Amino acid sequence: MLPALAPFPKGLTQAALDTLMPMHVALDAAGRVRATGPTIGRIVEAPFGAPFFDLFAIRRPEGIGDPATLRARAGERLFLRSRGAEGTFRGVAVADAEDGTLVNLSFGPGIIEAVRRYGLTEADFAATDLAIELLYVVEAKSMIMEELRTLNVRLRGAKNEAEQQARTDPLTGVRNRRAFDLALDEVLSGQGARPFGLMHVDLDFFKAVNDTLGHAAGDAVLRHVATVLTQETRTSDTVARIGGDEFMVLLPNVADRARLFEIAERVISQLSQPIDQSGKRCQVAASVGLWSSVGAQGPLLNTEILAQLDAALYAAKRQGRARACFAPDGYGSAWPSRP
Structure with missing residues (x-):
C-alpha cells in the first residue's frame, strides 16, 4: 500500500501554480506525482501517485534517476x-x-513542432512566456514566406507567359521569327550529334486573296496554313511564321531527304485544297524549299543555310509553284524537285 501523499505546499495554491507554470509537475518526497499543470497534463499521462521516473527519463545531466538525486541537483538545467x-x-x-x-x-x-502536434494555443502557456511572441513571429514569417512563394510563382508564370508571347505570332499562334532563329541556333550548336531538316513554305496566290476577298480572308488563310503545318509535324518540331505569308519549319532529327520531301508533299496537297471563309472560296497553293543537314560540310552558319533554303524555294517557284525543291549542291542535296 502506498504511503499517504504529502499535501500541496502551503501558501501557493494549485490554481496559482497552474497559472504561473502550466507545464509543472509537483512531486512528493517519494518522487510521486502530486499535481500537474494543465498543459503538461494534456501532453503526458501523469496520473496522481505515478512515479516521476516512470514517466520521464532525464538524459542530461547523467546519473539522475531517483528523487533524492533530483533534489540534490536542484537548479540545474x-x-x-x-x-x-x-x-x-x-x-x-x-x-x-x-x-x-x-x-x-x-x-x-x-x-x-509541439504546438502543431498537440494543438496548443496561447491559453496553454503562461502569460509571461515568450513562447507566445515566438509563435507570433513564426506564424508571421510563415505567412510572409507563403506570400513570397505565391508571388514568385506568379512572377515566374508571368515571365514565362511574357516570353511565350514574345516568341509567338499573335495571328496564327505558331512561333515567330525570333523563336525560329533561337531554335535554329540551338540545333546548330549541337549539329554534330543532331541532324535536322528545314522547310521554307511560301504561299502562292495569297496576294490575290487579300486583294479580292479582303484581309479577314487573308488572315483566315494564314491561320489555316499554321494549322496544317502543325498537324503535319511533331510537337518537337518548330513551326514559325516569319513574316507575311512565309513559314519556316525546323525538324530536329529529320534529315532524310525522302522523308522531308514526303512531308512537304503532304503540306502542298493540303494547302492546295480550297478554303471556305464565310461562304467565300479562298484558293492558294504553296511552294516549299527544303534543306537537309546530311552531307553538309564544315561549320554551318545560320545565314548560309537560310540563303540556300531561299534558293531552293525560288527554284520550286520557277518549276511551276505548288512544288518542293531541295537546296543546291554543296549543302548535301540536289536541285531536282524529287530526291
Missing part, C-alpha cells in the same frame, strides 16, 4: 524525454518546503 509522449523537454527542479520537488518543464527549441 534538465533535458528530459517523456516515456509516453513524443518529443523532448527542458526543465528545472527545485525542492519545496515539504521535502518534495517541483519540476517546471518547457519545450525548448521543439516548441513549434
Whole structure:
C-alpha cells in the first residue's frame, strides 16, 4: 500500500501554480506525482501517485534517476524525454518546503513542432512566456514566406507567359521569327550529334486573296496554313511564321531527304485544297524549299543555310509553284524537285 501523499505546499495554491507554470509537475518526497499543470497534463499521462521516473527519463545531466538525486541537483538545467509522449523537454527542479520537488518543464527549441502536434494555443502557456511572441513571429514569417512563394510563382508564370508571347505570332499562334532563329541556333550548336531538316513554305496566290476577298480572308488563310503545318509535324518540331505569308519549319532529327520531301508533299496537297471563309472560296497553293543537314560540310552558319533554303524555294517557284525543291549542291542535296 502506498504511503499517504504529502499535501500541496502551503501558501501557493494549485490554481496559482497552474497559472504561473502550466507545464509543472509537483512531486512528493517519494518522487510521486502530486499535481500537474494543465498543459503538461494534456501532453503526458501523469496520473496522481505515478512515479516521476516512470514517466520521464532525464538524459542530461547523467546519473539522475531517483528523487533524492533530483533534489540534490536542484537548479540545474534538465533535458528530459517523456516515456509516453513524443518529443523532448527542458526543465528545472527545485525542492519545496515539504521535502518534495517541483519540476517546471518547457519545450525548448521543439516548441513549434509541439504546438502543431498537440494543438496548443496561447491559453496553454503562461502569460509571461515568450513562447507566445515566438509563435507570433513564426506564424508571421510563415505567412510572409507563403506570400513570397505565391508571388514568385506568379512572377515566374508571368515571365514565362511574357516570353511565350514574345516568341509567338499573335495571328496564327505558331512561333515567330525570333523563336525560329533561337531554335535554329540551338540545333546548330549541337549539329554534330543532331541532324535536322528545314522547310521554307511560301504561299502562292495569297496576294490575290487579300486583294479580292479582303484581309479577314487573308488572315483566315494564314491561320489555316499554321494549322496544317502543325498537324503535319511533331510537337518537337518548330513551326514559325516569319513574316507575311512565309513559314519556316525546323525538324530536329529529320534529315532524310525522302522523308522531308514526303512531308512537304503532304503540306502542298493540303494547302492546295480550297478554303471556305464565310461562304467565300479562298484558293492558294504553296511552294516549299527544303534543306537537309546530311552531307553538309564544315561549320554551318545560320545565314548560309537560310540563303540556300531561299534558293531552293525560288527554284520550286520557277518549276511551276505548288512544288518542293531541295537546296543546291554543296549543302548535301540536289536541285531536282524529287530526291
